[in-house]
Structures are given as C-alpha cells and as structure tokens.
Amino acid sequence: MKMKLLVLTLACAVSLPSFAADEPVVVIAKADVDAAASAVAADDDQQTEPGSDEVTSPSAEDLAGRLDSITEAFTEARNTLDNLNRMRFSGYIQPQYLNDERSINELTGVAATRNRDQFSVRRARIKFAYQFSPTSRFIFQPDFGTGGAPTLKDGYVEYTEPWTTWRNTLTAGQFNWPFGFEIMYSSSSREMPERSNVVRTLFPGERDRGAMLSGVGFGERFNYRVAVVNGTGTAQTFDFNKRKDVVARVGGTLGPLDLGVSLYRGAELVSLTGLTRGREFDKERTGIDFQWVTPVPGLGVRGEYIRGVQPPNPGVAQTVRAADVDGWYAYAIQNLGTRHQFVVRVDEYDPNTDTNNNATRTIGGSYIFHWDANSKFMFAYEQPELEDSDPDDNVFTLRYQYSF
Ligand SMILES: [Ca+2]
C-alpha cells in the first residue's frame, strides 16, 4: 500500500509541472516515471528477501503494470490538455439602453417601428481560435446580438510562413477589410458605442470574403495587408459581379506615432430604374490614419481621413452618377488612472463633395468606468448636425460590457 502511494506521489510530482509547461515535457515526464518505477522495483526486490513473508505485498511486475497504466492515463490527460491548450475562447456581451430623439411610437411591426428607445443586446460574441502549430490558425466568431438570427462575423484560416522574420500570413475566408484603423479596431475596445459615420457608410459591416496577404517587418515598425475580396461585404450571400475588389493598407510606427495609408479599388453592380440587371460603378476609397500617444499623461489622439467614389443607391434613375465623397473623424481619449476614460469624438461625412450643405458633422463624447478587468460601463452622447440645420436626432447610449 505504501509503495502504491509512493509511486502515485512520484508520478504526480513528475507530471504536475508538465501540465503547466509546454509541449515536449511529456516525454521527459514519462521517462522520469519509468525511472522511478525501476527504482521502486529494485527497492521492492531487496525488501522481499528471504525471511520476509508479507502475503499482500505486490510483486515488481504488478507495480510495473500499475505504473504503466498510470503513465498511460497521464499521457492521455496530457494529450487532452494539449488539445485544449491549442483552443482559445474569448467573448463579450453588450447589453444597452438607447435613447434617440428620432423615436416615434408606432405599431407597424418590429422591423418598421420608428421607436428606437429601447433595451437591447448590441453585440454578443464568442470567438474560437484553434492553433495546432505556429504556422496555421483557425478563427470563428459568430454574433448573437441585435439582428435576430446569429450571423458570422469572422470565419477564416491563416497560414504563416516559418522561413522569414516577416511572418507573412495568408488569410482566407471572411475577415475585416484591411483599411484604416477603425474598421479593424475591436468593438469591445472602441471608446464610442459605434464606429464613425464615414466608416459605417463606406464600409458597412466592416467585413468581406476573400484572401489576404499580410506581414510585419523592420523590427515590427512596418506592416502591410493586401486583400482581394468580393466587394459585396457580408450583407449579401454572394458577389453580383465577376470583378473582385482590391483593398490594402501599409502602416508604420515612429515611436509614439502610428501612421497608415489605405487604398480600395473596385466596382459595384447597381440596379437602376429600367435596368434591373444593373450597371457597374467605380467604388474607390483612399485613406490616411494616425494614432498618437501624446506626451500628456494618459492622453491618446487618433484620426482618419477617407475620400472616395461611391456608387449610387439601387433603384435610382439611369442618369445618376457615382458621387465623390469624403469624411473624417478625430478622437481624444483621456485616461485617468486605470478606471476612468473621458472621450471626445468629432466626425464628418459628406455624401457629395460637389453639393453644398449636405455633410453631417457629429460631436460626441463618452465616459467609461471600468468596474473590473472584465466589465465596464459606458455613458455616451452624440449630436449629429447638418451644415445648415440641426435635426432632432441626438442619441444617448448607456452600455454595459462584460468581456473575457
Ligand atoms: Ca465584386
């Protein structure tokens, strides 16, 4: 009985550290257990010398057999643990209350109602990542928030080459358009409830399907992403035209300043009055973005400017042309300690730079209180106004977020 205990203790002592450590330890652990087993067996031999007549004392073979099965069990547990270790789960949920000046009581069905004052779950996402080796990765992220049925947000595989320090990676599937900063910045980290007007308008849904090449170089001071995508985003299940769009961003870091230049070139098929099969329009965006950690303690500033050519909305007359559009945003984020964030954001979107008084400028701000490492409260207010008027469309959002 004592022997068994000793063997178990030994096996545990040998295996435990290997649970915490990485890959190859399992072999060493097993070898150690084997060594311990033979030592115990040798010890046992000496004890069962003539004269000692214990009836129940297990034989060396017995012990070795038991040890083998223990080792086997541990190896199995170890393999399971390895498998779990390759899997990463993260997620967040955003319950919120929204108050919008545009709200009107209306009983014409959920989709048609013009009341926007309500409680909702804005986003409820779980992200699964599985990484078998450093050279390949699987990402899957559905969203169960607003919108009824769950939708796929991220769904892609990554292959990273092991030969250079650039970590050149091929991504295939559904992923964020590699353009600017705000598109790729996670909604769980963003300091305002929604992305700025210009980004929401020109990149609805923020994602598309395609293939992307990306990498980092020069001591991580330079990064690039180039993608070929459908161009239809994720609201549609397929691409309406044969042409594929190209989108790219190159970025650089100069100490506390990050800079990026982005490009999008493509074509969209739009159905027009009397031409339902559609006509192709140029779809172009060019952008610059920066993120700066200022010398003022806790103060960060970021901004982005995008200009482009936007195809008309479906169903308009055949004489309508694509419009020159532009927009920008600027954030100032002041952190006070680890719990308080004060944020101001100004953004503007002009749906036609050749027409006057049609741009919308939104001034917004938020206060974020970090309850603990996982949860935070956001109080945000936004006031959009046109160049020559200020409609009643201000929005107050109270949002709680729990993430892990
Ligand atoms: Ca296309």
Ligand SMILES: [Ca+2]
């Ligand atoms: Ca204008």
Ligand SMILES: [Ca+2]
């Ligand atoms: Ca307003």
